[in-house]
Amino acid sequence: MLSPRFKNDGKPIYKLNEIQLQAKADVELKIEKGQYEFEEVNCAACKSKEHELLAEKDRYGLTYYTVICKNCGLVYVSPRMTEKAYAEFYNAEYRKLYIGVEAPRAKFFIKQTNRGKRILKFVNKHYKFNNKTIDVLEVGCGAGGILEVFKQAGHNVVGIDLDEKYLNYGKEKFGLNLISSTINDLDENIKADLIIYAHVLEHILDLDKELAMIKKHLKPDGIVYIEVPGVRYVHKTSEMDFLKYLQNAHVFHFSLNSLNRIFYNNGFKNICGNEYIRALYKQCDKKQDIAYTNEYSKVLNYLTKTEKNLYSFIFWIKKPFWIIKKLYKKYIKE
Ligand SMILES: [Zn+2]
Known part of the structure; x- marks a missing residue:
């Protein structure tokens, strides 16, 4: 431990x-x-x-x-x-x-649109759709705030999720095309140039099955955008605390390397990505021999170091308060 x-x-x-x-x-x-x-x-x-x-x-x-x-x-x-x-x-x-x-609120939708703006910027920077209108599918879209940004940018959007309350919010307030479905049950005629999974893949139990379904709904030249909380980025998120990062709905904590490996096993290659994690993938036909290194020591060392740093962080933040408290007790209270 x-x-x-x-x-x-x-x-x-x-x-x-x-x-x-x-x-x-x-x-x-x-x-x-x-x-x-x-x-x-x-x-x-x-x-x-x-x-x-x-x-x-x-x-x-x-x-x-x-x-x-x-x-x-x-x-x-x-x-x-x-x-x-x-x-x-x-x-x-x-x-x-x-x-x-219990119910979706405007604040949640705004958070989603802000995320959507960052995703649109990332996709435009790393992949050239040559200003054409593209078909976008988002899996686990919630209220559809991310898709609203793509819709405003002139693209065709479809979102799927299982939470009716959230779907209805996006449908009724923003007229978004949102469907109550999983990717397994989705109409096979729906094909996309861009498939988005934003903070969704870390919840998926069977990744091989999911990636096979992505292939089914991705156009041959299409790309997949993945955003997940990177396990090697805890020092910049979750208040630098790995315990705050852990939540029971997440069954995977990816690094870019481990995510690339899982995608590669399923016939996708990485176009670009970072440890935050934001990454783009496209399909690859040929199996090339990509040697993946064992990251065990690297990741374990990173997490051990993060935990150690946390103690010193808390220590330095709390120290002035301890001193004031002690002085208060010594000179004022007594
Ligand atoms: Zn393994």
Whole structure:
């Protein structure tokens, strides 16, 4: 384990509101009653079983086993909740736990459009569609704020998600073309020049199956945009805290290398990307021999160092307050 902080003591690292506390209690009860079952899985990048435990809980204090593959360095969750358990979790507790509100709000949509602007900029910078109108498909679109940006830029957009409340928000308020569907059930005539997965792929249980479906809906020259919270970028996000980064809906914590490897295994090649992670992929016909290095030591060292830095960060922030408190007690109170 990375440090004793990651032991499963049920304590959240954030202060949760009433809605979140209720959702957390519901999940815990379902785990206790065996309604939410767990299963062991192999590494999705190299199929190895050899892993090392990093954490037993997530930021909400929920049971959550984060491991690192010793053979390739992919950070993933095992044992993890089964497909059936996750399906119910997304339906019943996910939004309440993660957003802390029950229904979509304008604030959520604005956050999505801001993300959409950054995605449009990234795609335009790295891939030339030569100013033509393209067909965009977003998987896990929520209320459709990202697609609204592409629509405003003159493109044809379709979004899919399973949350009716969020879909209706985008449909009714912005007239977006949003469908309640998974990519597995999507009309096979829908083909896109650009498929977007923004903060979605880390939730997907079967990546090989998902990438096969992406191929089905991608035009031959089309590209895939992936945005996920990079495991080697924690020092710049999540308040530099790996525990704050962990959330039980995420079953993978990718680095650019591990993501590239999974895509390559499924017939895609990386066009560009960074550790944030934002990356573009396109299909490749030929299997070239790309040698992927085992990132195990590199990623583990990174996470160990991040944890160590956190202590010194907190220490230096808190130190002046400790001194003031001591002085107060010594000279004023007594
Ligand atoms: Zn592996």
